[in-house]
Amino acid sequence: xxxxxxxxxxxxxxxxxxxxxxxxxxxxxxxxxxxxxxxxxxxxxxxxxxxxxxxxxxxxxxxxxxxxxxxxxxxxxxxxxxxxxxxxxxxxxxxxxxxxxxxxxxxxxxxxxxxxxxxxxxxxxxxxxxxxxxxxxxxxxxxxxxxxxxxxxxxxxxxxxxxxxxxxxxxxxxxxxxxxxxxxxxxxxxxxxxxxxxxxxxxxxxxxxxxxxxxxxxxxxxxxxxxxxxxxxxxxxxxxxxxxxxxxxxxxxxxxxxxxxxxxxxxxxxxxxxxxxxx
Amino acid sequence: xxxxxxxxxxxxxxxxxxxxxxxxxxxxxxxxxxxxxxxxxxxxxxxxxxxxxxxxxxxxxxxxxxxxxxxxxxxxxxxxxxxxxxxxxxxxxxxxxxxxxxxxxxxxxxxxxxxxxxxxxxxxxxxxxxxxxxxxxxxxxxxxxxxxxxxxxxxxxxxxxxxxxxxxxxxxxxxxxxxxxxxxxxxxxxxxxxxxxxxxxxxxxxxxxxxxx
Numbered sequence: 001x002x003x004x005x006x007x008x009x010x011x012x013x014x015x016x017x018x019x020x021x022x023x024x025x026x027x028x029x030x031x032x033x034x035x036x037x038x039x040x041x042x043x044x045x046x047x048x049x050x051x052x053x054x055x056x057x058x059x060x061x062x063x064x065x066x067x068x069x070x071x072x073x074x075x076x077x078x079x080x081x082x083x084x085x086x087x088x089x090x091x092x093x094x095x096x097x098x099x100x101x102x103x104x105x106x107x108x109x110x111x112x113x114x115x116x117x118x119x120x121x122x123x124x125x126x127x128x129x130x131x132x133x134x135x136x137x138x139x140x141x142x143x144x145x146x147x148x149x150x151x152x153x154x155x156x157x158x159x160x161x162x163x164x165x166x167x168x169x170x171x172x173x174x175x176x177x178x179x180x181x182x183x184x185x186x187x188x189x190x191x192x193x194x195x196x197x198x199x200x201x202x203x204x205x206x207x208x209x210x211x212x213x214x215x216x217x218x219x220x221x222x223x224x225x226x227x228x229x230x231x232x233x234x235x236x237x238x239x240x241x242x243x244x245x246x247x248x249x250x251x252x253x254x255x256x257x258x259x260x261x262x263x264x265x266x267x268x269x270x271x272x273x274x275x276x277x278x279x
Numbered sequence: 280x281x282x283x284x285x286x287x288x289x290x291x292x293x294x295x296x297x298x299x300x301x302x303x304x305x306x307x308x309x310x311x312x313x314x315x316x317x318x319x320x321x322x323x324x325x326x327x328x329x330x331x332x333x334x335x336x337x338x339x340x341x342x343x344x345x346x347x348x349x350x351x352x353x354x355x356x357x358x359x360x361x362x363x364x365x366x367x368x369x370x371x372x373x374x375x376x377x378x379x380x381x382x383x384x385x386x387x388x389x390x391x392x393x394x395x396x397x398x399x400x401x402x403x404x405x406x407x408x409x410x411x412x413x414x415x416x417x418x419x420x421x422x423x424x425x426x427x428x429x430x431x432x433x434x435x436x437x438x439x440x441x442x443x444x445x446x447x448x449x450x451x452x453x454x455x456x457x458x459x460x461x462x463x464x465x466x467x468x469x470x471x472x473x474x475x476x477x478x479x480x481x482x483x484x485x486x487x488x489x490x491x492x
Contacts, residue, residue: 043344050491068351069350071348084340084342086293086294087286087289087290091286094289097282099349100350124339
């Protein structure tokens with residue numbers, strides 16, 4: 001559904017250089033530190049920046065010349081941009097109805113009310129969480145085939161976050177839909193994504209299925225003597241700790257079977273971030 | 280484009296209401312001083328300025344990137360700004376001209392008077408406002424808040440040029456002695472203005488297409 005091939009974008013002290021693909025029917029996550037290039041990747045997909053090299057394809061078309069009709073098939077949440085604050089939801093409803101043929105006014109308004117969003121209040125007076133909820137509801141309001149969600153859960157409390165994630169799971173019940181979602185909160189991505197890209201300094205440093213991350217990866221906590229005896233064939237990274245060594249492996253089962261005395265924690269996105277991003 | 284027009288009309292309804300009240304008040308004041316042409320010109324100019332501030336509202340809190348993820352293309356955005364600007368200035372102009380002329384007929388003279396000359400002056404104001412909108416849209420997209428300074432510089436340059444020409448022709452007296460076909464001059468001026476407006480529109484589209492968000 002979306003394909004980025006060797007996309008390059010050079011800023012003064014930052015260079016995005018990445019390739020990634022979002023297949024149909026899948027939720028793809030993108031994780032990385034602040035300034036790693038997540039938002040730049042989203043902007044490249046949406047044609048908000050001009051890329052210096054490579055190609056962006058959406059629905060098989062060149063992303064740079066995407067028609068308005070194709071844009072109707074996309075729902076977007078941007079981390080740092082949203083509706084003009086001097087208008088209300090009530091003001092925006094006819095605009096959205098004119099822009100999207102599958103937009104349902106009644107459903108959108110009732111969803112906004114259900115989420116506690118005041119219809120007649122200026123959006124500039126909304127809290128960060130309310131603004132975010134409005135963007136998500138807008139992205140979900142017009143039967144889009146693709147959702148591009150840059151930090152959609154930032155600023156939301158845990159209850160609303162769960163509610164939003166549930167809405168995204170409901171959205172995915174219709175076949176042939178896809179989501180690309182970025183978040184700082186790894187548990188959000190673990191719960192919803194089929195595969196995860198990790199980006200650092202503009203480059204993709206890891207791409208793995210979420211099931212593999214959670215099932216095969218693990219953190220071995222070994223004392224110094226255990227570490228010396230450990231078969232290090234499947235150790236990807238190890239670093240010293242107070243008690244001995246922390247070792248990250250992608251063959252957790254091998255160590256569980258052969259070293260029953262060693263403590264092994266399950267894999268997680270936090271673990272992957274520690275492995276790939278910790279210098 | 281329809282969606283963007285709805286948004287801008289809603290902005291006009293919410294943010295421009297005080298301006299509309301001001302325009303009505305100012306027009307009534309000017310009518311009291313027998314200055315209907317200026318009332319029409321000023322009101323039209325004010326509403327044109329408002330149409331340009333919708334770009335500022337779109338940019339408010341970095342709103343433009345999100346706007347451009349909606350099903351519109353960048354040239355649609357530019358086209359909508361021109362359509363909105365021309366539309367509200369034309370409607371305002373028609374309403375002001377109708378109101379002022381009615382006032383003129385019913386209160387001042389009741390004989391029709393020199394309506395032709397007055398209408399030409401009002402039309403000249405409208406053409407000037409169209410020109411200003413055409414120039415200001417690309418400047419606003421290119422320079423944002425600094426567009427006012429750039430416009431002032433452009434207007435001062437044009438003003439100085441016109442003053443030099445005017446003085447050169449002994450304060451306009453020699454213009455009449457040139458024996459020009461003034462209808463042809465007016466037609467030529469309109470053609471030049473239209474060409475300039477087209478150039479400004481293309482420039483605005485180019486600025487928008489090159490902009491990164």
